[in-house]
Amino acid sequence: MDVIVADNAGFCFGVKRAIKMANDTMDGAGMRVKSLGSLIHNPQVVNSFRERGLEVVEDLDSVDSEDTVIIRSHGVGPELRQDAAARGLKVVDTTCPFVTKAQQYAAKLIADGYKVVMIGDKDHPEVIGVVAHTQNRAIVINTVAEAEALKFIPRMGVVFQTTHSIGHVQEIVGALLKRGKEVRVFNTLCGATTSMQKTAIELSSEVEAMVIVGGRQSANTAQLAEVCRRVNPRVLQIESADEIREDWFQGLSRVGVSAGASTPDEVIADVVDRITRIEPSPAGA
Ligand code: SF4
Known part of the structure; x- marks a missing residue:
């Protein structure tokens, strides 16, 4: 089987940065290190950190005063940072700079008197963190129908979940323009995701099928599969090579x-190796 890997596949700048910071912390802490939520949405990486002693906790009540706490790349709200400081915890903040920008724009919009609308998945940790920067006053929507259902908002400020696709937010912003008089949009899409989606879309139109590798909890992996599916309906989304079934090919x-x-490089390499070894067969054979 011929297998072509898209440019920009796998670890982005923000994830590499978070992993390096976590590694440095584990190497140098000399004490217990805890991560507020999974460091990244990839089970292999999370397991390897767990084996080295990084414990995943859901809140600060599970953290002891001598622990070091890692804030993951998705970021958190300001109250949580204040709470950690009040408890005297040592904090390593791996929030991706793209996410920090979205948080800052959302906070500025609220301070300037805009009603903030965030286009994103309301349950995603990044979105929860950005909304917390608006004193939880932002409205979160993720579809054109939800945009059309909004009451008229005279001064509207809009930010995006960093990993959404341009096409997705363009459609929703188009609908939002009819729901506001002054609509101020900050493009908070992450450049790494945009490039990754662009090259994957291009490749999707040149091959018979696409395989998208990534954690099932990973929002950017789900978006990547979705944008590819719009170009080529034959898309398989998997977490690892173990999920490859020859009959799908x-x-x-x-x-x-x-x-x-x-998604780590070695996971991508495993998938490529497994698919490459599948013998091409005629349809219906
Ligand atoms: S915002 Fe973009 S660069 Fe940052 S962690 Fe997410 S995908 Fe990576």
Whole structure:
């Protein structure tokens, strides 16, 4: 089987940075280190950190005063930072700079008197953190229908979940323009995700099928699969090579591979190796 890997597949700048900071902390802490939520949305990486002693906790009540706490790349709200400071905890903040920008724009919009609308998944930790920077006053929507259902907002400020696709937010912003008089939009999409999606979309149109590799909890992996599916309906989303079933590749001879921003190179290499070894077979054979 011919396998082509898209440019920009796998670890993005923000994830590499978070992993390096976590590694440095584990190497140098000499004490217990805890991560507020999974460091990144990739089970292999989370397991390897767990084996080295990094414990994942859900809140600061599970952290002892002598622990070091890692804030993951998705970021958190200001109250949580204040709470950690009040408890005297040592904090390592790996919030991705793209996410920090979205938090800052949302906070500025609220301070300037705008009603903030965030386009994103309301349950995603990044979105929860950005909304917390608006004193939890932002409205979160993720579809055109939700935008159309909003009451009229005279002064509206809009930010995006960093990993959404341009096409997705363009459609929703188009609908929002009809729901406001002054609509101020900050493009908070992350450049790494945009490049990754662009190259994967291009590859999708050149191959018979696409395989997208990444954690099931990873928002950018899900978005990547979705944008590829719009170009080529034959898309398989998997977490690792173990999920590859030869019958899915029946009748194929040329397959593209891309991967979410939290997918390690070795996981991508395993997938490519496994698919490459599948013998092409005629459709229906
Ligand atoms: S996908 Fe973008 S926003 Fe998310 S961690 Fe990577 S660089 Fe940062």
